[in-house]
Amino acid sequence: MAMSIEEVEAAIIAKATKSPKPQLYIKDFYECDTERKPRDIKKIANALVTKGKMMFWSSGSTTMYALPERIKNEENAEGIN
Amino acid sequence: MAKHATPLLDELEKGPWPSFVTDMKRQAETHPECWDILGQLELSYKDKITHWKHGGIVGVFGYGGGIVGRYSDVPKKFPGVEHFHTVRIAQPSGLYYSTKNLRALMDLWDKYGSGMTNMHGSTGDMIFLGTRTENLEPLFWDLTHDLDQDLGGSGSNLRTPSCCLGESRCEWSCYDTQDVCYHLTMHYQDEIHRPAFPYKFKFKFSGCPNDCVAAIARSDFALLGTWKDDIRINQAAVKEYVAGNYPSNGGAHAGGDWGKFDIKKEVINLCPTGCMWMEGDELKIDNAECNRCMHCINVMPRALKPGKEKGATVCVGAKAPILDGAQFATMVIPFIEVSKENEYENLIDVIEQIWDWWMEVGKNRERVGETMQRVGLPTFLRVMEIDAMPQHVKEPRSNPYVFWKEEEVEGGWERDVQAFRRKHAA
Numbered sequence: 419m420a421m422s423i424e425e426v427e428a429a430i431i432a433k434a435t436k437s438p439k440p441q442l443y444i445k446d447f448y449e450c451d452t453e454r455k456p457r458d459i460k461k462i463a464n465a466l467v468t469k470g471k472m473m474f475w476s477s478g479s480t481t482m483y484a485l486p487e488r489i490k491n492e493e494n495a496e497g498i499n
Numbered sequence: 500m501a502k503h504a505t506p507l508l509d510e511l512e513k514g515p516w517p518s519f520v521t522d523m524k525r526q527a528e529t530h531p532e533c534w535d536i537l538g539q540l541e542l543s544y545k546d547k548i549t550h551w552k553h554g555g556i557v558g559v560f561g562y563g564g565g566i567v568g569r570y571s572d573v574p575k576k577f578p579g580v581e582h583f584h585t586v587r588i589a590q591p592s593g594l595y596y597s598t599k600n601l602r603a604l605m606d607l608w609d610k611y612g613s614g615m616t617n618m619h620g621s622t623g624d625m626i627f628l629g630t631r632t633e634n635l636e637p638l639f640w641d642l643t644h645d646l647d648q649d650l651g652g653s654g655s656n657l658r659t660p661s662c663c664l665g666e667s668r669c670e671w672s673c674y675d676t677q678d679v680c681y682h683l684t685m686h687y688q689d690e691i692h693r694p695a696f697p698y699k700f701k702f703k704f705s706g707c708p709n710d711c712v713a714a715i716a717r718s719d720f721a722l723l724g725t726w727k728d729d730i731r732i733n734q735a736a737v738k739e740y741v742a743g744n745y746p747s748n749g750g751a752h753a754g755g756d757w758g759k760f761d762i763k764k765e766v767i768n769l770c771p772t773g774c775m776w777m778e779g780d781e782l783k784i785d786n787a788e789c790n791r792c793m794h795c796i797n798v799m800p801r802a803l804k805p806g807k808e809k810g811a812t813v814c815v816g817a818k819a820p821i822l823d824g825a826q827f828a829t830m831v832i833p834f835i836e837v838s839k840e841n842e843y844e845n846l847i848d849v850i851e852q853i854w855d856w857w858m859e860v861g862k863n864r865e866r867v868g869e870t871m872q873r874v875g876l877p878t879f880l881r882v883m884e885i886d887a888m889p890q891h892v893k894e895p896r897s898n899p900y901v902f903w904k905e906e907e908v909e910g911g912w913e914r915d916v917q918a919f920r921r922k923h924a925a
């Protein structure tokens with residue numbers, strides 16, 4: 419059975435909640451639904467950001483995803499170049 | 500009056516060349532935060548370490564790129580650069596600004612930021628250097644609503660596509676670079692404004708192999724104009740060059756005394772493939788050997804022109820170092836049609852074939868060129884469904900083994916080991 423968009427969204431949020439580091443790469447979410455193409459997973463993750471359920475975290479050269487409640491403010495976000 | 504003593508930076512004002520230190524001191528008269536950039540840079544020179552912190556969560560709503568967060572790690576000392584975010588402004592195709600537009604952009608930046616710019620960044624955008632988080636939304640509002648302009652890409656987004664000025668001014672352009680650049684910019688708005696990939700991805704479009712935007716060195720997907728048929732020769736104009744009546748290189752090197760124009764020395768002997776010769780006073784080219792280097796055309800533009808059957812070469816995978824050092828893009832498709840008629844559908848197919856594979860196979864923070872290097876060109880060509888051809892060969896093989904795929908071997912990999920051992924009993 420193919421997963422619905424809502425199920426993929428829930429899997430993405432579950433993954434971002436459990437991960438040791440608050441910031442995740444888009445690739446970390448591919449496994450949330452291996453039947454979808456990476457570009458479709460990307461669209462679902464970006465839509466979660468638009469809905470305010472996730473947020474972007476950027477190093478300038480790489481953009482990562484995080485749950486807003488796991489990143490209080492930029493001061494304690496761990497920097498990578 | 501200077502707010503911080505900067506004896507080390509002041510050294511950079513000596514000498515005949517323009518100095519960014521002088522420029523920043525002048526800017527600091529109206530934007531006092533610029534004193535703190537100078538102060539912090541002086542401290543970095545002393546400490547021999549950067550005092551910028553990278554990364555963070557700044558941006559404008561709905562966009563996952565275009566703003567690069569920068570903070571000072573010594574904000575108490577230099578409050579003016581506590582926040583000093585960089586804003587990427589998408590540049591017009593071919594960098595055609597009107598003075599009115601430039602003034603409006605500068606007014607906007609004087610209002611919301613330090614007024615310092617970088618024209619242009621390596622990605623191609625105009626870069627606004629230095630503002631605070633709270634200024635980002637108002638700046639973005641004015642930029643998009645009053646100036647009808649947009650932010651560029653940053654992070655793991657498709658970066659702002661850029662192109663040479665192409666057919667607008669250059670007779671060598673083999674396709675309409677500005678149109679392709681604009682079309683793909685509009686087509687891939689989502690990829691430009693929101694992260695899309697394991698890492699950055701850049702398009703650059705040059706109208707001919709002179710490659711004025713350095714696409715082959717700077718872009719993951721480089722489209723370089725080229726032609727299929729013969730270089731067009733105007734023999735009468737060749738004679739004029741030989742007689743010294745037309746200046747070589749369009750007069751670009753007229754400043755020095757190079758002596759009389761010598762077609763043998765300056766053109767024929769410099770042809771990298773040795774495919775040119777004179778027959779009497781006629782110039783001949785063996786076009787099958789010509790690699791479209793542009794040298795002869797650059798030297799004698801009135802006598803030589805690219806052919807008529809025009810298109811482009813696709814090169815993939817340039818990058819500047821992070822993991823393995825800098826590399827040029829690899830030639831993947833020697834000739835592809837570039838046509839407005841099909842809205843560049845064939846280019847889009849190639850691009851998305853690369854993306855679908857790279858998003859799957861590429862590691863985090865690995866550029867497509869690095870992924871290609873890791874799997875090897877033969878594997879990449881198979882992914883792209885392109886047959887290997889002589890143009891793909893860079894050098895004679897250095898690996899003596901031939902690797903067969905199972906389907907190429909009769910009977911595949913399966914065999915009866917017991918039967919084999921019985922045949923070769925010890």
Ligand code: HEM
Pocket residue numbers: none
């Ligand atoms: C039990 C007996 C033998 C053993 C264990 C043996 C083992 C080897 C090994 C390990 C190699 C190197 C293979 C490589 O390039 O990776 C080699 C190469 C070679 N052996 Fe033997 N060998 C044996 C008998 C013989 C005999 C009887 C002959 C000739 C009549 C012979 C002729 C050669 C030759 C010409 C090469 C070089 C092959 C090449 O350059 O590709 N070998 N052998």
Ligand code: SF4
Pocket residue numbers: 663664665669670671672673705706707708709710711712724
């Ligand atoms: S890359 Fe070629 S076509 Fe484009 S501006 Fe330069 S010389 Fe002209």
Ligand code: SF4
Pocket residue numbers: 769770771772773774775784788789790791792793794795796
């Ligand atoms: S374009 Fe370059 S390779 Fe071709 S004929 Fe001219 S000099 Fe030779």
